[in-house]
Amino acid sequence: MTTAANTANTATATPAATANPETPETRSDPEYALEIVDLCIDVDKHGERVPAVKNLTIRVKAGESHGLVGESGSGKSLTLRAVMGLFAKGAYYRSGYIRICGHEVLGPDTPDYDPSMRGKGVSMVFQEPAVALNPIMKVGWQIVDAVREQEHLSRAEAKARAIELMTSVGITNPEDRFDAYPFELSGGMRQRVMIAAAIACKPKVLLCDEPTTALDVTIQEQILEIFRDIAKSGTALLYVTHDLAVVSQLCETLSVIYHGAIVEEGTLRRVFDDPQDDYTRQLLSSTPYLKGSMKAAKASTKQAAGNGRATAQSETARSQTAQSETAQSEAKGE
Numbered sequence: 266m267t268t269a270a271n272t273a274n275t276a277t278a279t280p281a282a283t284a285n286p287e288t289p290e291t292r293s294d295p296e297y298a299l300e301i302v303d304l305c306i307d308v309d310k311h312g313e314r315v316p317a318v319k320n321l322t323i324r325v326k327a328g329e330s331h332g333l334v335g336e337s338g339s340g341k342s343l344t345l346r347a348v349m350g351l352f353a354k355g356a357y358y359r360s361g362y363i364r365i366c367g368h369e370v371l372g373p374d375t376p377d378y379d380p381s382m383r384g385k386g387v388s389m390v391f392q393e394p395a396v397a398l399n400p401i402m403k404v405g406w407q408i409v410d411a412v413r414e415q416e417h418l419s420r421a422e423a424k425a426r427a428i429e430l431m432t433s434v435g436i437t438n439p440e441d442r443f444d445a446y447p448f449e450l451s452g453g454m455r456q457r458v459m460i461a462a463a464i465a466c467k468p469k470v471l472l473c474d475e476p477t478t479a480l481d482v483t484i485q486e487q488i489l490e491i492f493r494d495i496a497k498s499g500t501a502l503l504y505v506t507h508d509l510a511v512v513s514q515l516c517e518t519l520s521v522i523y524h525g526a527i528v529e530e531g532t533l534r535r536v537f538d539d540p541q542d543d544y545t546r547q548l549l550s551s552t553p554y555l556k557g558s559m560k561a562a563k564a565s566t567k568q569a570a571g572n573g574r575a576t577a578q579s580e581t582a583r584s585q586t587a588q589s590e591t592a593q594s595e596a597k598g599e
């Protein structure tokens with residue numbers, strides 16, 4: 266796995282972040298696995314440093330799936346990357362707090378990002394596995410690396426654990442596929458490999474950056490089922506997408522981001538039934554799947570709940586669907 270471990274770029278051309286006095290906003294709340302509070306990130310644009318994420322607050326409880334929805338360029342990936350402490354050149358932490366299970370990883374007192382929560386505390390599934398996976402390393406060993414980053418296991422033990430993880434995300438014939446290179450797998454299978462690596466250390470918080478955007482709808486539904494199971498096991502999910510239909514199938518709560526700021530947040534039902542912000546209304550009416558009918562949104566919510574209830578049977582179902590995906594991949598000669 267590529268885990269670009271850049272530390273946080275701290276805004277220096279702007280006033281330094283100063284520690285706020287303890288207030289209900291800045292105090293850690295044990296109810297939440299992930300707390301992003303008043304986060305501000307600046308980026309370089311046309312030779313100037315400009316705000317890109319503006320006083321963003323999102324809190325996610327253990328076992329909750331929270332959607333972060335917004336158009337391209339609204340600051341979704343910047344936010345997720347800040348939670349991992351992965352600031353690319355040209356992006357800078359300015360102020361605010363990020364806490365994982367109450368532990369501050371980024372804030373006025375830790376402006377350089379504390380990486381100690383990566384792995385067991387927080388992990389991320391990227392949009393494009395082809396970029397995140399090492400193309401010249403067999404996929405099984407990439408999962409082994411992720412396992413051994415946190416746990417002191419022998420190679421044989423870590424390999425057994427990697428095969429277990431591959432099975433849990435619906436990779437059929439995991440022993441054979443362990444030795445495959447990323448290019449030998451279908452897009453859906455590569456995404457499963459990345460999820461297996463991301464959950465290798467059983468993170469308390471899992472960040473997902475549009476992980477199903479590049480997949481066709483059938484495979485997307487299978488991957489969403491895996492995320493539902495991950496949340497059910499107690500992990501807090503922060504799921505970034507531009508697609509409200511995906512949110513309606515996976516999340517209980519959501520935040521809508523527009524030009525770097527949260528314009529609306531609440532439960533799925535409240536936001537879909539009674540959107541307060543113009544941009545949210547626009548987003549709801551322009552989502553083809555939901556268009557013109559809040560009933561459709563509710564139906565899909567019910568369907569998601571039904572899917573949640575069906576997770577007890579999901580191992581069997583997943584194995585069957587994965588077999589069909591395997592058959593599809595093999596039919597394509599992958």
Ligand SMILES: Nc1ncnc2c1ncn2[C@@H]1O[C@H](COP(=O)(O)OP(=O)(O)OP(=O)(O)O)[C@@H](O)[C@H]1O
Pocket residue numbers: 308309310317335336337338339340341342343344353354355356507
């Ligand atoms: N490293 C960087 N340097 C300069 N500008 C950046 C950098 N990273 C992001 N930006 C800018 O910050 C804004 C938010 O970017 P971000 O990648 O978070 O958008 P996004 O919501 O994830 O969009 P998309 O849906 O297209 O992935 C954009 O205007 C982008 O051009």
Ligand SMILES: [Mg+2]
Pocket residue numbers: 341342343474
């Ligand atoms: Mg993005």
